[in-house]
Amino acid sequence: MxxxxxxxxxxxxxxxxxxxxxxxxxxxxxxxxxxxxxxxxxxxxxxxxxxxxxxxxxxxxKEDIIPEQADKPLFLAAPVICLVAMLASLAVLPFAEGWALADINIGLLFIFAMSSLASYGIILAGWASNSKYTFLGGLRSMAQVISYEIPMGLSLVGVMMLSGSLNLTEIVTAQGTSIFSIYLFPQIIGFFVFFIAMLAETNRVPFDLPEAETELVSGYITEYSGMRYAMFFMAEYIGMMVMASIGTVCFLGGWNGPFAIPFFPPFWFILKVYGFLFLFIWIRATLPRYRYDQLMALGWKLLIPLALLNIFLTGLFKILVH
Amino acid sequence: MFNQILFLYCAVVIIGTGLLAVRFKNPVYSVLSVLVLFFHMAGLYLLLNAEFLAAIQIIVYAGAILVLYLFVIFLVNLRQELTIERFIASRRFGTFASIGLGVCLLAVIPSFKLGAKGEYPVERIEQLTHTKAMGFELYSTYILPFEVAGLILLIAVIGGLVLARKNSEDVDNSGTDACEVKK
Missing domain, CATH: 1.10.287 (Helix Hairpins)
Structure with a gap:
């Protein structure tokens, strides 16, 4: 039952x-x-x-076309890996108090684990299609995801230190119900790093080099068609939603809002997630694409030191307060 | 009962994918079977209530190290395995040696003893959460080994940097102009 x-x-x-x-x-x-x-x-x-x-x-x-020279099993599996990994990370998101499918202690780490699994789908799609464009797209995505997972993880360490937990529900409750106690203010550096790393992790403009149309046709999804193409598309959008939810949970106070909405507790959560999604889209309509070496320099030379500084400051703050 | 079935499943898959990783002709498939292996290792950690280790296992090994392996395989572009000379030329002797090793491994199983119960029984870990328990231990009891491990890693990082620098200087000598333009 x-x-x-x-x-x-x-x-x-x-x-x-x-x-x-x-x-x-x-x-x-x-x-x-x-x-x-x-x-x-x-x-x-x-x-x-x-x-x-x-x-x-x-x-x-639509017809599902498989290129003749493709590595068939991996070509078929890649979109499924991508989609399943993204869907799995939905399980730990707390949409409202007690509205999480699996309220596990390591919720935040679980999401990192799943997003690193999703990158396999992209890499394998690039390799298995056996085409130069997809392969380059896959390689780019691989390097990008590895580089930006580090600042993303480090930027959330400050949140973990303040809340003392990796459980997403506890992170939300630790922020209290007031708008002034959300972690956006004490963790503003962390939020800055997180936001940029979030754009890069989800392969969105201005970091959408893995699928840069002008150079790589459509990147790793060039050879896909029909439902499998749609699966990559869905995975990308679910990834955006998951990242937006993490931002909401860790920095914007999750489901708490100015006043409680009766009968529909996740109202504020969904509103904040859509706020993030709007930002994603706004940025896409505004900014041009980064060059590849700029992308790497930004990740390694700016974001990682900033995130480390944020950890140091948060630690110092905690010592001084207690 | 459920835990035992889960353990059996993880153990069988770990052994199976381990064998497949060695047997596959295509190196990409080998790496992928190691990926499946790592996931089941994480499953074993979960069975031991070590949820933090399970997550780190996937993030670090599956998410970073294996991806780097894939990168290397892609860059050298091995579509098919290179055929390497046999380590032991005679097939019969090889079979004999591996069976002997297998028997040795099985023979030591009875001498396995459970260690003494520490101060972290399951209930305490559940109450404290595994992440915190591990943090406390790492930063108090095991602080010295922890720092030593950190130092060793730091040396490895510096070593990597030195090696990479040297190579780029060699390139510089031949093509200084290209670097100038880039700057």
Whole structure:
């Protein structure tokens, strides 16, 4: 019985998240459209509201092309690895008090572990397609993810030190309910590093070198089509949501808001996550792409020292206060 | 009961993927089977209530070290395995030696004894959380070995830097102009 309930919860979570993913693409196209003084999708449904569903149906029924020279098992497995890793990290996110599927002690580390697993999907996709563009895209993504996982992990160490826990629910409760006690203020350096590393981890503009259209066609997903392409797409958007949720949980006080919303406790959480997503999209519409050596220099020479400084300052602060 | 089944599953997969890692002709497949192996190692750590170690196992080994292995394999572009000469020329003698080793390994199993119970029984760890328990121990009881390990790693990092520097100086001598332009 217990297992049935858990399975039901997982199914509901997946359905809700995938629906959100579908409409995040709509959200993105609409916002970028308006920022570029266009309308965005308008044809399918009222103001293009049914566009994501039409896109989903289209990619579902499209032919799944496998290149002849590809490494078939890995080519087929890569998008699944990517998507599964991203979906797994949803399990530990606390959407509201007690609204986490698995409230484990190492929630934050679990998410890091899963995001490093997702990078395998990208690397393998690049290699297994047996094409120069995908291979270069895969290599770039590999180097990028390794480089930016370090500042990302280090930037959250300050949060771990202040809250004294790796459990996401405890991190939220440690921040209290007031808007002035959220970790954004004491951890402003950490947040800065986290935000940049978050953009790089999710391969978003200005760090979308793994799929730079001008040089690499479409990067590691060049050879994919139909549903497998859509799986990479979904994984990318779920990755964005997971990273936005981590930002919300660790720096913006999670589900706590100015006042409690009856019947729907995750309201503030979702609002904050969408705030992050809007920032992602806004940046995409605004900034040009980084050059590769600039990307590496930024990660290793600026973000890592800054994150270490943040840890040092947080430690000093803790010693002085106690 | 559930724990035993889980342990058996992890153990079988670890041995199986370990063998596959050696047997695969394609080095990328070998690395991937080691990846699966690491995940099941993490499973074993979880069974021992060592959740922090499990997460670190995946983040460090699967997320960083194995990815670097993949990088190296990709860069030297080995699509198929190189055929290397046999370590022991005679097949019969090789079989004999490996069976002998296997028997030796099995023979020492009975001498395995559980260590004395420490001050961290399962209940205490559950209450304290594994991360904190390990932190306390590392920074109090085992501070000296911990620092020594840190020092050794630091030396390795410096050594790596020195080696990399040397190479880039060699390149500099031949193509100083290219470096000037870059700066």
């Amino acid at each position: 217990q297992i049935l309930i858990i399975i039901l919860q997982i199914a509901v979570l997946l359905a809700v998240v995938l629906l959100h993913v579908a409409y995040t693409t709509y959200f993105e196209r609409k916002i970028i459209g308006h920022m570029q003084v266009r309308m965005g999708p308008m044809r399918v449904g009222w103001h293009g509201l049914l566009q994501p569903i039409a896109d989903g149906i289209k990619s579902f029924f």
